Every structure is written in C-alpha cells, then in structure tokens.
Amino acid sequence: MRTQVCETFGIEFPLFAFSHCRDVVAAVTNAGGLGVLGAVAYTPDRLEEELRWIDDHVGGRPYGVDVLVPSKIDESAERAGRGEGGLDTMLAAVPQEHWAFLFQLFEKYNVPLPDFEKAKKANAGSGTARGAGTQVTQQGASELIDVSLAHPIGLIASALGTPPALMVEKAKAAGIPVAALVGTSEHARRQVAAGVDLIVAQGGEAGGHTGEISTMVLVPEVVDTVAPVPVLAAGGIATGRQMAASMALGASGVWCGSVWLTTEEAETPPHVKAKMLAATSRDTIRSRSRTGKPARQLKSAWTEEWEGEGSPGALGMPLQMIVAEGAMRQINKVAESGNEGARELANYFVGQCVGQMNTVKPARQVVYDMIEEFADAIERLNAMSA
Amino acid sequence: MRTQVCETFGIEFPLFAFSHCRDVVAAVTNAGGLGVLGAVAYTPDRLEEELRWIDDHVGGRPYGVDVLVPSKIDESAERAGRGEGGLDTMLAAVPQEHWAFLFQLFEKYNVPLPDFEKAKKANAGSGTARGAGTQVTQQGASELIDVSLAHPIGLIASALGTPPALMVEKAKAAGIPVAALVGTSEHARRQVAAGVDLIVAQGGEAGGHTGEISTMVLVPEVVDTVAPVPVLAAGGIATGRQMAASMALGASGVWCGSVWLTTEEAETPPHVKAKMLAATSRDTIRSRSRTGKPARQLKSAWTEEWEGEGSPGALGMPLQMIVAEGAMRQINKVAESGNEGARELANYFVGQCVGQMNTVKPARQVVYDMIEEFADAIERLNAMSA
Numbered sequence: 001m002r003t004q005v006c007e008t009f010g011i012e013f014p015l016f017a018f019s020h021c022r023d024v025v026a027a028v029t030n031a032g033g034l035g036v037l038g039a040v041a042y043t044p045d046r047l048e049e050e051l052r053w054i055d056d057h058v059g060g061r062p063y064g065v066d067v068l069v070p071s072k073i074d075e076s077a078e079r080a081g082r083g084e085g086g087l088d089t090m091l092a093a094v095p096q097e098h099w100a101f102l103f104q105l106f107e108k109y110n111v112p113l114p115d116f117e118k119a120k121k122a123n124a125g126s127g128t129a130r131g132a133g134t135q136v137t138q139q140g141a142s143e144l145i146d147v148s149l150a151h152p153i154g155l156i157a158s159a160l161g162t163p164p165a166l167m168v169e170k171a172k173a174a175g176i177p178v179a180a181l182v183g184t185s186e187h188a189r190r191q192v193a194a195g196v197d198l199i200v201a202q203g204g205e206a207g208g209h210t211g212e213i214s215t216m217v218l219v220p221e222v223v224d225t226v227a228p229v230p231v232l233a234a235g236g237i238a239t240g241r242q243m244a245a246s247m248a249l250g251a252s253g254v255w256c257g258s259v260w261l262t263t264e265e266a267e268t269p270p271h272v273k274a275k276m277l278a279a280t281s282r283d284t285i286r287s288r289s290r291t292g293k294p295a296r297q298l299k300s301a302w303t304e305e306w307e308g309e310g311s312p313g314a315l316g317m318p319l320q321m322i323v324a325e326g327a328m329r330q331i332n333k334v335a336e337s338g339n340e341g342a343r344e345l346a347n348y349f350v351g352q353c354v355g356q357m358n359t360v361k362p363a364r365q366v367v368y369d370m371i372e373e374f375a376d377a378i379e380r381l382n383a384m385s386a
Numbered sequence: 387m388r389t390q391v392c393e394t395f396g397i398e399f400p401l402f403a404f405s406h407c408r409d410v411v412a413a414v415t416n417a418g419g420l421g422v423l424g425a426v427a428y429t430p431d432r433l434e435e436e437l438r439w440i441d442d443h444v445g446g447r448p449y450g451v452d453v454l455v456p457s458k459i460d461e462s463a464e465r466a467g468r469g470e471g472g473l474d475t476m477l478a479a480v481p482q483e484h485w486a487f488l489f490q491l492f493e494k495y496n497v498p499l500p501d502f503e504k505a506k507k508a509n510a511g512s513g514t515a516r517g518a519g520t521q522v523t524q525q526g527a528s529e530l531i532d533v534s535l536a537h538p539i540g541l542i543a544s545a546l547g548t549p550p551a552l553m554v555e556k557a558k559a560a561g562i563p564v565a566a567l568v569g570t571s572e573h574a575r576r577q578v579a580a581g582v583d584l585i586v587a588q589g590g591e592a593g594g595h596t597g598e599i600s601t602m603v604l605v606p607e608v609v610d611t612v613a614p615v616p617v618l619a620a621g622g623i624a625t626g627r628q629m630a631a632s633m634a635l636g637a638s639g640v641w642c643g644s645v646w647l648t649t650e651e652a653e654t655p656p657h658v659k660a661k662m663l664a665a666t667s668r669d670t671i672r673s674r675s676r677t678g679k680p681a682r683q684l685k686s687a688w689t690e691e692w693e694g695e696g697s698p699g700a701l702g703m704p705l706q707m708i709v710a711e712g713a714m715r716q717i718n719k720v721a722e723s724g725n726e727g728a729r730e731l732a733n734y735f736v737g738q739c740v741g742q743m744n745t746v747k748p749a750r751q752v753v754y755d756m757i758e759e760f761a762d763a764i765e766r767l768n769a770m771s772a
C-alpha cells in the first residue's frame with residue numbers, strides 16, 4: 001500500500017500492532033506491519049532481554065516500544081517512585097480498607113491468599129518481577145526509554161498522556177519518531193505541540209485506558225485538528241472492514257491491540273483466552289478497578305465486585321495497580337490449576353471487538369486476513385459508487 | 387449511487403434522515419435521500435396534518451415515518467394507556483418524591499413553575515399537545531401506525547425494541563417495508579425473525595435511545611448476523627467520511643439523526659441550537675433523565691442534577707417522560723425569553739457528532755456536502771490501495 005505512513009516507517013501495510021508479547025511484535029513486523037512492544041510491565045533488565053530477542057527475529061525490519069508515562073499520578077506514589085519516601089511510602093498510601101476488601105474477595109471466591117506482604121512489595125516495584133507500581137512513575141518510564149532507544153527501534157510511543165519533554169528530547173536526538181495515544185482532539189493538539197510525530201486517536205470502544213468518544217467520531221476530529229500530522233485510528237479495529245472504515249475517516253493507518261490477544265503467539269492465560277473467544281461485544285466494561293484510571297476490560301466477577309455495592313471504590317493510579325496486579329497474578333495462577341472462583345474473577349484489558357475474536361490464528365494470519373478484507377471492502381465501495 | 391437500498395427504496399443516495407421536523411424530512415427526500423418523520427411526539431390528528439404537508443411537498447418521492455413502540459414499558463402506565471386505569475392511574479404512578487425534586491430544581495434555577503397540574507395532564511396524553519405519556523404505549527403507537535399507513539409512505543420504522551406483530555402485519559398488508567433500530571446483534575436477529583425488512587444498527591455514540599456498543603464494532607457484527615437483510619449504520623455519522631466508513635464496514639447506507647438539528651429548517655429551540663453549535667464531542671451524556679431509558683443528549687444542568695447526588699433517580703419509561711417533558715417545555719419557553727437558569731437546564735437528544743455540527747446549513751446542503759465528501763473519501767482510499 002502507498003501511504004505516507006508506509007513510506008515514513010518503511011512498512012508494507014499501515015497496520016500497527018500493540019502487544020506485550022514479543023512473538024506477536026516480531027510476527028506482525030515480519031508480516032509487513034509494525035509491531036509495538038508494550039513495555040510498562042517490564043523492568044529495564046527484562047525489557048533489554050525482550051528487545052534483544054526481537055532484534056534477533058525481525059531481520060532489521062522496523063518495530064516499536066510503548067511506555068506508559070501518565071501525566072498525572074498520585075503524588076505520594078510519585079514521591080515514592082522518586083525515592084523520596086521509598087517503597088514503604090507507596091505501600092502506606094494504600095488504605096487498609098482496600099486490602100480488607102481484596103482479602104474478603106479472595107475468601108468469597110475461595111481463592112487462597114498469596115503471600116500478600118511479598119506480593120505487595122514485588123508489586124510496588126522491588127525489582128524482581130513486574131514493577132507496576134514504579135514503572136508508571138516518570139523515573140520508571142525514563143529507564144525504559146533509555147533501554148529502548150539503545151535498540152534499533154522505529155517508533156517510541158506513550159500510551160497515556162502527553163509524553164514528558166525528556167522522552168521527546170531523547171527520541172529526537174536518536175532520530176526516532178514519537179507516537180502518542182489520545183482520546184480527544186484537545187489532547188491531540190497538546191501532543192503535537194509537545195513534539196509528537198504520530199497521533200493514535202483511540203476511541204472509547206478500545207481495550208485498556210480509554211476515553212468516551214467513539215472511534216467513528218474521534219478520528220475525523222483529530223485528523224482535522226492535527227493535519228498534516230498523520231493519525232492512526234485505534235479502538236474497535238480487528239478486521240479489514242474496520243481498517244478500511246478507519247482510513248475512510250481520514251486515518252493514515254490503524255493501531256490494533258485487542259485482536260492479538262487470542263492469536264497463537266499471545267501470552268494470554270488460557271482461561272482468559274477462552275473467555276475472550278466466547279465473549280460478545282457486550283462483555284466488556286470501562287472500569288478503574290485494575291489501574292486506577294478508566295480502562296476497558298472483560299466483565300468478570302472482579303469488575304462486578306469493584307463496581308458494585310460494598311466496594312470501597314478504586315484508588316488512583318498507580319495505587320490501584322498495587323492492589324490489583326498482585327491479586328490478579330495470584331488469581332491467574334490459581335485459575336490455571338482449575339479454581340472456579342479464580343476463573344470467575346479473572347479478566348484482562350480488551351476492546352469491544354472481542355466479540356469478533358472467535359478463532360485462534362497465528363498473528364501473521366491476522367495481518368494477511370485484515371489486508372485481504374481491506375482490499376475487498378475498497379472494491380465493494382467502488383462498485384457502489386460507480 | 388448503485389446500492390440495493392437505493393433500488394429498493396427508489397432513492398439516489400442511501401442516506402436516511404430521521405427528524406421530528408417535516409421541513410427536514412421533505413428537504414432530504416427532495417435532495418435524493420429518504421426523510422423519516424419521528425412521530426412519537428404527535429397526536430394522531432397532528433401526525434395526519436404533518437404527513438399531508440409532506441405529501442404536498444415531495445412530489446411523490448419516498449419518505450418514511452418512525453414510531454416509538456417500546457417492547458417493555460411500565461405496567462401501570464401500560465394499563466393506563468389501554469384505558470384500564472385512565473390518566474389518573476398513570477399520574478398516580480409517579481412518586482411525589484420526583485415531583486418534589488423537579489419543583490426544587492425549578493426553584494434552584496429561578497425558573498417559574500408552570501401550571502403543573504395542567505402540564506402533567508397534557509403530558510400524560512390529554513390529547514391537546516404532545517402526548518408523550520400515552521404515545522409510547524402500544525395503543526398510542528397503533529393509532530400513529532394507522533395514520534401513517536394511510537399515506538403514500540415508503541418506510542415505517544420502530545425506534546425502540548422489536549415492532550409488535552400488529553405493526554408488521556399492517557405494514558406488510560400495505561406493502562410498506564419495516565425498519566427497526568437495534569443496538570446489539572442479538573436484537574437484530576430478533577427483529578429479522580419478527581419480519582423487519584431493514585435493520586438500523588445504531589452505535590452507542592448516537593443521540594437519543596442508544597446502547598453501549600460503538601458503531602465501528604456494531605455494524606459489521608449486525609451485517610454478518612442478518613445477511614442478506616440490508617443494514618443501515620447509525621450513530622456518529624454526520625459527514626461523508628463517516629458515511630464512507632459505514633459502508634466500508636458493510637452497511638448498505640446510513641441513518642442520520644443529529645446532523646439535522648442545526649440545519650436552517652430544524653425546529654430546535656434557538657438556545658439549544660446555540661448550545662449544539664458550540665458543543666464538542668465531549669459534551670453529551672447517556673442519561674435516563676428525560677425518557678426513563680438511556681438516551682444520549684447534551685450535558686446540561688438538567689442531566690447534572692438528575693445524575694448527581696440528591697437526585698431520586700430517573701423513573702422508567704414512560705413515567706420519567708411525564709415528569710420531564712412538561713418541565714422541558716416550560717424550561718424551553720422560559721429560556722427563549724432569556725432566563726439564565728432555564729438556559730442552563732435546557733438540552734436535547736444529540737449524538738457525539740455534535741462536535742462536528744458547527745455551522746447552520748439548509749438540510750439540502752448537508753446532503754450534498756455528505757455525498758461530495760463521500761466521493762472524495764472513496765477516491766482517497768483508492769489512491770492509497772492502488
């Protein structure tokens with residue numbers, strides 16, 4: 001395909017694939033799109049390892065890295081992230097009420113409690129496993145940016161909020177284009193002013209952190225607001241018809257996240273993958289219960305309980321992540337060994353297009369099927385307007 | 387354009403325009419689309435008058451009528467609508483708490499109280515003005531259906547829920563295609579089983595009664611579910627790019643409602659029109675505060691108060707309509723004479739595409755602009771995929 005974005009990024013199809021799974025990233029890049037690794041869950045060392053693996057598997061084709069740099073986070077957590085109060089300060093900022101609600105939830109669903117003290121610490125960023133607590137502070141993100149820019153990446157993206165000046169400066173110095181996700185045209189304007197080269201306009205039907213304006217409405221608005229800066233459409237895009245629709249709206253390409261979660265390569269836990277394959281487009285909810293910011297995810301007992309009566313309500317980011325992510329690790333671990341309650345609680349971030357994700361395919365095949373359906377859609381449009 | 391829908395309905399463009407304003411209906415029909423008059427607010431006599439006017443202004447070109455026939459409504463209201471308990475039964479079903487909240491709202495915003503006893507009665511369907519209370523019962527709708535089918539209409543539509551067997555039978559006997567709005571593919575399947583000929587798949591970004599699945603996700607799902615029954619896309623469609631996107635998704639045409647509200651012809655009160663012209667796509671909310679069912683509308687002091695703390699919460703349909711519609715008539719009347727509080731409260735049903743409605747144009751021009759932009763979008767897609 002001949003688009004500005006294809007030329008700029010040296011790709012065949014303007015199809016960007018966001019995934020936390022290196023295999024998906026490499027498969028999409030090798031199929032002619034551009035895979036983008038979601039790095040927020042990694043420590044700098046682990047990210048280094050993942051990027052080396054990708055370098056070894058894409059033969060010099062372009063791929064990207066996505067870090068999550070929130071513009072606003074809970075101040076006490078930010079201080080802790082900067083080392084002013086240390087880990088204990090961040091943990092202390094979580095009210096007892098929230099731990100109590102979590103413990104009661106585990107009891108209600110017959111899920112054995114993990115070693116919560118250990119889990120809480122790992123979770124807040126002790127450096128061993130996923131440091132959700134500190135990775136989303138600016139310092140945590142900065143380390144991931146440095147690791148990323150030391151690799152031959154073709155794109156660095158900020159998934160949440162305006163990228164900090166530091167990120168833009170470092171990327172520009174390295175000659176790497178910066179992308180950012182936005183949910184409103186006001187945000188898009190701000191991102192471009194901050195030096196962003198590629199805007200991802202993400203509608204409210206998307207999985208993960210998302211706003212409320214739909215892709216159909218948001219994309220043309222953002223395109224008109226930031227022209228001539230290129231815009232990718234995101235949210236609700238899992239097929240070639242949706243890709244064609246996005247480009248009819250004025251997008252220069254698409255950014256897909258959910259569709260990879262049920263591919264052969266995906267690291268999605270089997271019980272969650274099964275839920276996604278069975279889910280309809282009605283089975284998602286925009287909830288703050290996992291990260292502290294509204295994020296679309298599968299409805300499950302977890303979202304029902306946190307959104308229901310008796311819930312203390314979600315904390316802000318990243319404190320809610322500290323509460324939720326360690327719990328979710330235990331829930332997934334126990335669910336895999338067959339625990340029914342854990343299976344009811346388990347969920348993951350996914351968009352409304354989960355209703356269309358009904359078969360397990362290799363990521364490469366998803367790309368080829370999208371491109372084929374895209375071409376068919378254009379042909380059908382031509383026949384109608386002839 | 388050559389599409390199945392254009393042939394079936396004898397129109398030039400597969401562009402359906404829902405409006406409560408007969409001038410818009412006639413203008414769109416005369417411009418090559420198909421205008422559909424929203425009849426719910428009319429008494430049978432008034433509807434007869436409107437349809438006669440349209441007949442006199444479209445020179446035999448096709449237009450349609452949309453009635454609102456909810457499949458589930460409050461039972462006591464239904465009994466009252468059938469005449470079992472009479473008007474007083476319906477009024478008695480509204481809790482005092484809701485009238486009290488409404489009175490307090492008028493006081494807070496310095497809006498003089500109307501003659502509420504009179505307003506309540508008119509509102510519940512005394513036969514003088516808008517009989518919102520009874521028109522949405524099955525009997526009320528049945529009378530509107532009879533009036534409609536006595537005119538040379540090209541389409542009869544049901545805006546909410548599966549049309550009752552009576553409506554389908556009467557329309558089939560008259561040789562008139564039946565359309566129905568759906569927000570999920572399950573509903574679409576049921577509608578087709580009930581004999582509906584044309585499905586309008588309406589995404590959650592739409593104005594008025596709406597579900598939560600976005601147009602981008604819903605349309606291909608519904609198309610695949612009901613094929614070969616034709617599907618119109620609705621929700622978030624106000625421009626030719628959005629029309630092209632809808633048809634890339636597999637729709638056979640589009641159904642637009644919001645975009646006509648700021649046309650020259652529209653009967654939208656001037657203070658509400660001004661709000662719409664100034665609004666961004668973030669300025670709508672899906673709220674039960676006007677009809678008792680979730681309906682997207684402009685955010686205003688009205689929605690803030692009903693959705694906020696201290697609100698008794700909205701009643702079901704049609705009881706909330708009895709509370710809200712008389713109040714809104716008074717609010718609009720007083721707002722027109724400059725009352726600030728009334729202007730804060732005033733709102734109307736509109737979709738997220740209100741952000742793109744920034745200039746007042748004749749309805750005819752909206753059609754021509756959409757078709758021109760549609761053609762441009764197809765050309766752009768062709769250039770990219772060449």
